[in-house]
Structures are given as C-alpha cells and as structure tokens.
Amino acid sequence: MPVFDRPSILVHHAVVSILVLFSASGHPQALPCRLIQNTAVCNNFQLSTVPTHLSQQTEEIFLDNNLLVNLQDGCLSRYPNLRTFSCANNHLRTVEKNVFSKSPLQNLNFAENELCYGHEQVAQALSYLTQLKTLDLSGNGLTEDMVALLLQNLSSIETLYLSRNAMLRLDRSTFRGLDQLKELNVERNLLFEIDGAFDHMKKLKRLNLAFNCLPCLVGFEMTQLVVLNASHNSIEWFITNQDLQETFQLETLDLSDNQLIFFPFLPTRNRIKTLFLSNNLIDFYQHLANNASSNWTTSVEYYNLGKNVSNVTMNLWNESLHGDLSHVELLDLSGNQVNYFPEGFIQQMPRLYWLKLRRNCLQSFSLTPEDLPVTLYELDVSKNRLIELKTSQRSISELNNLTYLNLSSNGLLKFPPGIFTSLPSITTIDLSHNPVDVCDSEESDYMSFSACFVWSNIVTLKHLYLADCSIQNIPSSAFQGSPLTHLELSNNPDLQINQESLIGLTDTLQHLGLGNTGFQNFDFSPYTRLKSLNLSKNFISELPASLMSLNLNLLDLRDNMLTTIPLDHAATLAQRLQAVYMNGNAFNCCQLDWFRTFKEYNSIKVVDQSEITCLDSNYRWHKVVLFNAVRCGHTNNGESIVWYILLFATVSLSIVGISIIYLLTFKPKMLPRAIKKRCWRPTSY
DSSP: OOOOOHHHHHHHHHHHHHHHHTEETTEEOOTTOEEETTEEEOTTSOOSSOOSOSOTTOOEEEOOSSOOOEEOTTTTTTOTTOOEEEOOSSOOOEEOTTTTTTOOOOEEEOOSSOGGGSHHHHHHHHTTOTTOOEEEOOSSOOOHHHHHHHTTTOTTOOEEEOOSSOOOEEETTTTTTOTTOOEEEOOSSOOOEEESTTTTOTTOOEEEOOSSOOOEEEEEOOTTOSEEEOOSSOOOEEEEOTTOOSOOOOOEEEOOSSOOOSOOBOOSSOOOOEEEOOSSOOOOOHHHHHHOSSOOOOEEEEEOTTOOEEEEEOOTTOTTOSOOOTTOOEEEOTTSOOOOOOTTTGGGOTTOOEEEOOSSOOSEEEOSTTTSOTTOOEEEOOSSOOOEEEOOHHHHTTOTTOOEEEOOSSOOOBBOTTTTTTOTTOOEEEOOSSOOEEOOTTTOOTTSOBSEEOOTTOTTOOEEEOTTSOOOBOOTTTTTTOOOSEEEOOSOTTOBOOGGGGTTOTTTOOEEEOTTSOOOOOOOTTOTTOOEEEOOSSOOSSOOGGGGGOOOSEEEOOSSOOOOOOHHHHHHHHHHOSEEEOTTSOEETTOOHHHHHHHHOTTOEETTGGGOEEEOTTSOEEEGGGOOGGGGOOOTTSOOHHHHHHHHHHHHHHHHHHHHHHHHHHOTTHHHHHHHHHHOOOOOO
C-alpha cells in the first residue's frame, strides 16, 4: 500500500484544483482567461499579448481593457474558427499586415484605441477580412481620410461604428464600396457637412448623426432609411425632397436639441411613427405673414464647402406643407416656442398616442375631439402660459383613451365645469403650480367656469398632484368615490386638512404628500396601505404616534423641529422603513440613540445621513456621523467633567510648584536634607 506524506497530498490537490478551474470540455486554457463553451473572456487582466494557449475551437475572444499596443503576425493563426475578436479600450497603435490573413472573422471591435497613429498598416491588415460584417472603430481619433483608407476594401460590412472620432466632413469617397451597409453610427464627431456620402447606400436602415455640428439637412431623399438620429446638432432646416413620389420607410426621426425654426418639412409619403423635436426654436408663423405688408421670402439657398449652391424653394409660411403625419404615434415638441397650432394640425395625426408640449408658449388649449385625436393616451402641456382650457362636458367624453394629463406650472384660471369627471379613462392628473382650489361637491356650481374642482366620484382616478396650488381648505369627503393611490398636497403652506378631508381613501392611498403644509397633527393609523409619506418642511417637534402602526417604505422628515426620536419609535421605524430623510432638524447631539439604532439595522437607509446635523450643549453644530458620544458626559451644571479634571490638575501642579519655590527660597537646606535622607541611604554592599 503506497504511503503519501502531507506535502505530496497538498501538491496533488493544488494541481487538481488548477486543472478544474482552468479547463473546460477537456481543453486547457491559458491563465487568466475564462472559457465559456467556445468563447474566451480575457477582459481586465493587463495582458500585453493575445493568449496562445486557448482551445483551437475558440470562436470568440474578448480582450477588452488590457494593455495591447501591437497585434503581431500569427497571433491569431492558432484559432481558425475565430468569428469575433474584441480588444476595445487598449492602447493599440499598429496591427501587422498578416494578422488577419485567411481569417474568417465576422465581428471586429477596435473601439477606444489609438489607431490614428498606425492607420495605414491597419488598413492593410483589414483588407484580408472579406467576410467581416460588424466593425467598431469608435474612439480612435480618426479623420475622414483615415476612415476612407481603412474601409476601402471592406465591401462586406453591414454594421459600422465610427463614433467619438475626429471626422469633419463626409463625401462620396468616405464610404465608397460599402453597398451592404445597414447600420452606421458617426455620433460625437465634428461633422459640419455631408455631401452625397450616403447616396449609394441603398440598404442603409439606421443612421446616427447625433452630437455633431451639422447646420442643416436639406434635399433629404434617403427613402430606405428606417431610423434617423440627428439630435444634438445645430440644424436650422430639415427639408426633404418634395418631388419624390416614392414612399419613405422612415419610422423614427430624432431632431431634438437643434436650432430648428420651422416644423420639419417631412416627406409627402412616409411611415413616421416617432417624431422627436424637443429643445428647438419651432413655432408657426403664417399669422405673421398674413399681417405683413411686404412680400416674405419663400426660398432658402444652401452652399456646401465646394461653393455649390442648392436653391431649395418651399412655401415657408404655408402651414399645410408639413408632409405626411398620418402614422405619427409620438410627437415630442417640448422646449420650443409654439404659441398656437394651425387649425386641424394635430388632427392630421389620427394615430397619436403621446403628445408632449412641455415648456412652450401656449396660452390656451382645447380638449375636444375636434382638435385632438380620440386615440390620445398621454398629454403633457406643463410649463406653458395656459390661462384657460376649452372644452365641453359632452364632447370631452369622446376622448375615451386619455389616461395621463399634465397641466402643471401654468396660470390656469378658467375650466369648464365637470371637465375631469367627464374623462372616462383618466388615471393621472397633475395640476401642481396652478392657482386652483378644491370644491365642496355639494356647493359647487356646475354651470359656471372656475378654477375650483370637484375630485369626488372619478372612478378611474388614481394619481392626483395638487402641489403649490395655494389651497387653504379641503372640504369633508372631497375625494370620496375616487380610488386615489397617490395624493400630493405639498407646498400649500396654509392648508387646513383633517380626518374628514380624506374620507374614502383609507383602503387605497399609498403615497401622501404633506410637505410644507403647516402640518401639526394627524391620525395616520386608518391608512394601512400607505407606503410613502412626505412630512418635510413643517413644524413637527415629535413624531405622531400613529406612524408606528404603518408599514411605510419611505418617510420624509426633513426640515422640521425634531430634537430626538424616542428609542422605541426608532426601533419600530428601523424595522419597517426602507428609506428615511432626516436632514434639517435641530437634533440634540447627546440624544442620538435613534441614529445609532437606525445604523444597527441594515434594512433601513438614512439617505441623507452625511448631511444630518445636531446641536451640542454649547449650541454648536456638528455632523451626526462624526459626533463622538464621549463628549456628552455631563455634571449637574451641564458642563463636561473633562474640564473639571483639567482644572484640578492645573491647580495641583500650581500648588506643588509654589511649594518648591518657597522651600528653595526661604529654607534652602531643608529640601536637600530631605532628598538625601530618602534617596542617599547607604547600601548593604
């Protein structure tokens, strides 16, 4: 029977462990890569060369976030089945000529490297990739001439990423031969002109031009394109070729964050479903042209870098020439200068679901099926200059798909009676930051226009936001019959609210906002479903005991007058809450047991704990997280005992010093004799 000593056993187990950890399917692999089936993941290991001991069956190699500077000839020859090779975010400058010789590579990622320094040699290496489908050259400092050289022999590419480079201008030579290209991303370059660069790309479906410096897109005629993102440029004009009778396949057009003055001139035949136009300068101007005594220009001249002029003639002031809008489902015009909509403009979009008009200059708006499509699901007209809403109780009921309505931050003073009770599907209404009030259902006058609303018996309403509306009183049973889950009443500083005001909400209410309402006391115990409660910016000096019966997830107690929290209350809250806000109170530094209790429980997060302060006995502020409880030792007169110890030590030392000086001055022989008597005794030896 063989005998093994302990070191031999340890070595044996170590070898077995290494073989188990770094083998897969019987094929050894080089440290420190992980082999998952036929994929080798070697990211973030500070490698400077391509691993040479991976399985020959490897189909994918990922070397992102390493230290590669050069790819040498033969480094990939061991992997004849390699389909995907990624070495993004390295320091690659050169790729030797025969690296990809006879390689069946289909996906290559060279993003975030330094290929601009060795692009000519890289171009020679890429010329062998006759089967390449996807190429990522983002973040390499490439100019348009470098890009043209790198791509000159890659006619098989279908997806190309060139974002975060240094291209200034695209023309017909940049992408010559890329007839199979389906997706192109050139965002975050410095592009200011495009001259026929995409004319030959008949299969291009997705084009991303975002975050460049393009001044305009005129004569647009890419009928095959499905998605165009030209956001975050300086585009003032978007004009399609109106003479084309072919149907454009465009479904998503993003022109947000530009300098558009006019609503874009869309193709006369298209399939646009999503139209992003936010953060431009768009308005409608026909009313100005009608009032003008002189003839207004109707043409725009566009010059390219080669000084070629293209005369684009449009009836700029004709509000009916906006192209086909019949397929639009989402229109985002937020952050523009729209004062009004031309008659029937929105009705040109019979499939519209989302209409976003936030931050414009509208002074009135009509909620009628004559002006809005009945398909409308979400309407946001917040942050405008609305004074009144126009509608009728009879016709508004036809908007039976409208679910979300945001009218916040306006100056609404007039509403038709029963306007919201007539919306059959409404679930969310936001009237915050408007001078509106809550009516008593029994005393309201349904026949007159007012800014007072009845919120009872709206059986679909679940979210109601009435923050900063100068509401002073909420009548009894004001919300009865409406199954509200969210009620926001914050920033109404003179609000008078009591138990009767919220009758009918005990079984539904989940969020209640009472911040900055002058809140003093309220019995929360009936609201057993409450999950979020905002009591910030009030004058609360002690927590309502009824809070302890709730299973809240979030509690906001900022900017109140709390000095401490009873330990039993703190323990209860710590067990139930997930998050709490406490900053802005006058906590006592020597009564912070509640804070230590919160820290002991991992289930509760004090979101603003680094900002919470407390006052010590000398009325100095301290950060709670930095305060040392040892400093809270007190005597009867409230001063720390440490000061008394220091005072006693000082006095004692003074007395000893004075005694020594006295003896040395008046009895100089006494001290030496005493020292000699005690310290200079004769020894036994």
